[in-house]
Amino acid sequence: MTPNKEDYLKLIFEIGGDTQLVSNKQIVAGMHVSAASVSEMINKLGEEKLVAHTPYQGIQLTSAGRKKAAILVRNHRLWEVFLVQCLKYPADAVHQEAEKL
Numbered sequence: 001m002t003p004n005k006e007d008y009l010k011l012i013f014e015i016g017g018d019t020q021l022v023s024n025k026q027i028v029a030g031m032h033v034s035a036a037s038v039s040e041m042i043n044k045l046g047e048e049k050l051v052a053h054t055p056y057q058g059i060q061l062t063s064a065g066r067k068k069a070a071i072l073v074r075n076h077r078l079w080e081v082f083l084v085q086c087l088k089y090p091a092d093a094v095h096q097e098a099e100k101l
Contacts, residue, residue, distance in 0.1 A: 006072050007031065008041050009050060012061055013069035017051075021058025 011030045015022045027038045042059055045051040050065035061069055079098035083089040089097065 001068075005041070005045060005050075008045060009061070009065060009069040010072050010076070012051065012059060013066070013073055017059060017061045018066045018069065021054070021060050023058050027059070 008027070008031065011027060012022050015026050015030065024035055024038050024042070027042075028035050031038065042051060042053050045065070046053055049062055050068060051059050052062050053059045076098050079101045080094045083094040083097055084091050
């Protein structure tokens with residue numbers, strides 16, 4: 001899975017797509033990309049059975065998508081905790097470092 005796909009899954013999960021429908025507009029705003037880019041990625045994630053898209057209603061994570069997104073978010077948070085507690089990074093500087101890891 002590409003880092004870009006991971007970013008989409010994490011964003012949909014964080015917006016609430018594990019329990020409710022998320023709009024394309026919400027994803028456009030969160031990813032800072034065009035609506036066409038979002039549509040293309042949603043189609044790709046749909047082909048991989050990670051999201052379900054209902055036209056004119058929204059996008060929701062599938063069971064497989066929820067599991068993958070939850071793992072991604074958990075790992076990201078664990079890296080943030082590790083960087084702060086073990087490596088003494090300032091809390092406001094760990095997000096981008098955790099993204100790289």
